[in-house]
Amino acid sequence: MKKYFLQFKPFLIFIGTFFAAYIGFTLVYKFYLDSFDTTDVDGITAVVSHNVDWLLGLFNCDSKIFKSPLNPYFEVWYNAKFTLRIVEGCNAVSVTILFVSFVLAFSGKLKTTLGFILFGVFLIYVLNVIRIALLTVLLFRFPEQEHILHGVLFPLIIYGLVFSLWVFWVNKFSKYAK
Known part of the structure; x- marks a missing residue:
């Protein structure tokens, strides 16, 4: 048994770190959401909404x-x-x-890891605001395409970005990068 533990130690550390971080952050977020009334919108969603409004206004869209x-x-x-x-x-x-x-589970040097996390979170946030603004315009023009736009194309964009960031991280900065 010890032989297998040693053989799979990197994988087990990755899985343990990933799930510990994922569960920990998810619980913190759940407690955050639970602090809001059921008819109220949480602060993060409110900021995203205001940024979508700002972005649409930047392009002189007739939006409210x-x-x-x-x-x-x-x-x-x-x-x-x-x-x-x-x-x-x-x-x-x-x-x-x-x-x-995922980035924490494949962490590299502390400063690089934290910098990449901040960069990635910022990029995900910005792309998400752009995604919602584009979805607004496209759903107005093509309401019959809601399923493909909201259910397929736009999740593909956001998850595609995350996957690309992961691949870049693992190949360039993680402790496993060559």
Whole structure:
């Protein structure tokens, strides 16, 4: 048994670190979400919504984003038409937790690891805001394509970025990089 433990030690350390970080960050996020009323929107989702509003305004889009009076989401109106909702799941925190957990599991030097995590979290956040703004415009123009746009294309973009960042990290900066 000891022979197998030694043989698979790097894998077991990776799995243990990944799951410990993932579970830890997820629990912290859950406690954060539990601090909000069920009809209120959490602060991170509110900031994302305001940044989407700012980005659409930067391009002179006729858009309005406001908190739903009865529900825990922001309504996005584009050209005076209700286009989409920004709910807690749209803030990309779960994707960010997944990203950070993986980088920590394949950590390298402390300064490099923390720098890459900050860079990756920022990039995920910015791409997510752009993603929601583009989704707003595309759903207004092509509402019949909601499934492909919201369910396939845009998750592919955000998860594709995370996967690309992981590959870059493992090959360039992790302790396993050649």
